[in-house]
Structures are given as structure tokens and as C-alpha cells.
Amino acid sequence: MGKLEIDYCGVKFRNPIVTASGTFGFGYEYNDYVPLEEYGGFAAKGLTRKERAGNKPPRIAETPYGILNSVGLQNPGVETFAKYIMPELAKTFDTNVIANMSGNTIEEYAEMAEILSETDVALIEMNISCPNVKHGGLAFGTNAAVVEELTREVQKRCKKPLVVKLSPNVTDITEIAKAAEAGGADGVSLINTLLGMKIDINTRRPILANNMGGLSGPAVKPVAVRMVHQVYNAVKIPIIGMGGVASGADVIEFMIAGAKLVALGTAMFAKPDLILDVKREINEYMDRFNIDDINDIIGTVELN
Numbered sequence: 001m002g003k004l005e006i007d008y009c010g011v012k013f014r015n016p017i018v019t020a021s022g023t024f025g026f027g028y029e030y031n032d033y034v035p036l037e038e039y040g041g042f043a044a045k046g047l048t049r050k051e052r053a054g055n056k057p058p059r060i061a062e063t064p065y066g067i068l069n070s071v072g073l074q075n076p077g078v079e080t081f082a083k084y085i086m087p088e089l090a091k092t093f094d095t096n097v098i099a100n101m102s103g104n105t106i107e108e109y110a111e112m113a114e115i116l117s118e119t120d121v122a123l124i125e126m127n128i129s130c131p132n133v134k135h136g137g138l139a140f141g142t143n144a145a146v147v148e149e150l151t152r153e154v155q156k157r158c159k160k161p162l163v164v165k166l167s168p169n170v171t172d173i174t175e176i177a178k179a180a181e182a183g184g185a186d187g188v189s190l191i192n193t194l195l196g197m198k199i200d201i202n203t204r205r206p207i208l209a210n211n212m213g214g215l216s217g218p219a220v221k222p223v224a225v226r227m228v229h230q231v232y233n234a235v236k237i238p239i240i241g242m243g244g245v246a247s248g249a250d251v252i253e254f255m256i257a258g259a260k261l262v263a264l265g266t267a268m269f270a271k272p273d274l275i276l277d278v279k280r281e282i283n284e285y286m287d288r289f290n291i292d293d294i295n296d297i298i299g300t301v302e303l304n
């Protein structure tokens with residue numbers, strides 16, 4: 001069996017497989033299916049400065065090969081996570097925890113980074129798909145200048161590796177990735193969900209109470225692979241790839257495109273123990289191609 005360990009921003013991961021924020025709760029909910037130690041690490045549900053109840057239901061709609069969600073960042077707030085949840089996770093499980101945070105203002109993001117820096121989290125992932133209150137509600141992640149300033153300000157108060165999670169709802173994702181790098185990001189993760197909508201033709205009403213939601217699952221995978229490939233060629237900081245990953249072959253594909261870590265997300269809703277198949281398939285692939293170290297495949301796509 002080949003070597004699966006990955007060094008991501010100075011943090012050791014026992015394998016390249018993590019989970020995507022919002023699809024894995026706070027980890028312990030999934031430990032009954034598969035011990036959390038099987039993963040390289042996991043991303044916890046997105047945190048906000050104060051607790052949030054999330055959006056009204058329905059918040060999930062099924063679509064061909066995917067789902068639309070508008071959960072609306074339901075979470076207990078960063079302080080509850082830092083004070084109660086994270087200490088318990090650190091005591092109970094031997095795996096890397098990635099905290100994920102969302103804010104309405106630069107100050108909120110910076111405060112959360114400061115609070116999370118005092119915990120045992122391995123990485124802080126900054127979700128920039130959130131509405132920017134100061135700039136008329138347009139998402140932080142759609143404006144390169146804002147992303148650079150946000151990253152720079154947050155990095156000043158962040159003592160953990162800071163990973164900026166990019167939104168795919170932009171014209172050129174490489175511009176945003178470069179802005180995050182210029183602002184001092186230690187890594188980037190991509191993709192977040194693609195904005196979508198589903199309408200009931202009988203009632204002419206959208207299925208989601210929030211009208212629109214984020215598309216995820218296998219349907220988005222080719223978009224995600226394309227973006228990981230483009231970002232890999234645009235920046236030097238390491239990438240966490242995600243978007244529709246549902247097999248070991250998908251993990252390998254994201255790594256060949258340029259990802260160093262790869263997250264499972266929506267696919268786990270149908271198969272909570274997916275990680276076990278994924279790891280077996282990766283080992284089979286490495287044996288078949290005589291790969292001793294998984295790091296050797298990162299960014300090795302050979303373009304036509």
C-alpha cells in the first residue's frame with residue numbers, strides 16, 4: 001500500500017480525504033457510521049458570530065444528480081463551538097478538525113478567527129459566499145479587491161492556517177484565488193455551491209422557501225474539476241478540492257487537477273460510510289499504477 005499522508009499548510013493529514021462543511025455536522029454525528037479517524041480530517045458546519053436558526057423549510061430540494069440547499073447557516077455560534085464543542089471533539093477523536101466561518105462584516109470574520117485561533121482546530125476555512133452587509137449584500141467572494149482586504153484583515157488576527165473557500169458564482173475564479181493569495185491566505189478551498197432554483201410548475205412556486213439555493217452533488221463535479229485545474233495554475237498556495245466527489249476515482253481526478261486534499265460532501269447523504277469505498281478504490285488505483293506516494297499525482301494532468 002502506498003503512502004497517503006499529506007502535509008497541508010504544515011498540518012499532517014493521515015490521508016487526503018476530508019469532508020465538506022455543512023455536510024458532516026460537527027463530526028460526532030457520523031462517528032457511528034465510520035470512526036472519524038478514517039478521515040484525514042473533517043470540516044465542521046459553518047459558524048457565525050452569533051447562533052442562527054437558519055432558513056425556513058423546505059431547505060433541500062432534489063435535482064438531477066444533485067441537491068439544492070438553502071439551510072442558511074444554522075449553527076450554535078462560534079463561542080459555543082469554541083467553548084463546548086471543540087474541546088469535546090479534541091478529547092474524543094484523533095483527527096484534524098477544520099472550522100468553517102461566515103461573517104457579515106470584515107470585523108465579524110476577524111473576531112471569529114481570533115476566537116477559533118485559541119482552540120485546537122487544525123485549519124480555519126473562511127466561507128466568502130456570504131452577503132457583504134457593507135457592500136449592499138453582494139457576496140464577499142465575488143469582488144477580488146474585497147477578498148484581498150478581507151483576507152489581509154483576518155490574517156492579522158488569525159494564528160491558524162487560513163484557507164479561503166471560494167465561490168464558483170463568479171466570472172473568473174482565478175482572479176479571486178489570486179486576491180486571496182495576495183491577501184495572505186495559506187490555502188484555498190473550492191468549490192462552494194452554485195446558485196440555483198427549482199420551480200413547481202403546478203403552483204408556479206419555487207420548491208425552496210428561500211426561492212433559491214446552492215447546487216451540490218455529482219452534477220457540479222465537472223465545473224469543480226475545471227476550477228481546481230484553473231486555480232492550481234494561477235496560485236502557489238495549496239488547494240482543498242470539492243464538488244460532487246462520490247468515489248475514489250473522483251478523489252484521484254481532483255488531485256490530478258491540482259487538489260492536495262479532497263472533500264466528500266453531498267454524496268455522503270446517500271452513503272454515510274462512503275469513505276471506506278473511497279479509500280479502497282484509491283489504494284487499488286495506486287497499486288495498479290505503481291504509485292508509492294499519493295503526493296506524486298497532484299497537479300499531474302497532461303493537457304491535450
Ligand SMILES: Cc1cc2nc3c(=O)[nH]c(=O)nc-3n(C[C@H](O)[C@H](O)[C@H](O)COP(=O)(O)O)c2cc1C
Pocket residue numbers: 020021022023045046047069071073100127165191192193215216217218220242243244245263264265266267
Ligand atoms: C446542506 C449543505 C450545507 C452546506 N453548508 C456549508 C457551510 O456551512 N459552509 C460552507 O462553506 N459550505 C457549505 N456547504 C457547501 C459544501 O461544503 C461544498 O462546498 C459543496 O456542497 C460542494 O461539495 P459537494 O458537491 O460534495 O457537496 C454546504 C453544502 C450543503 C449541501
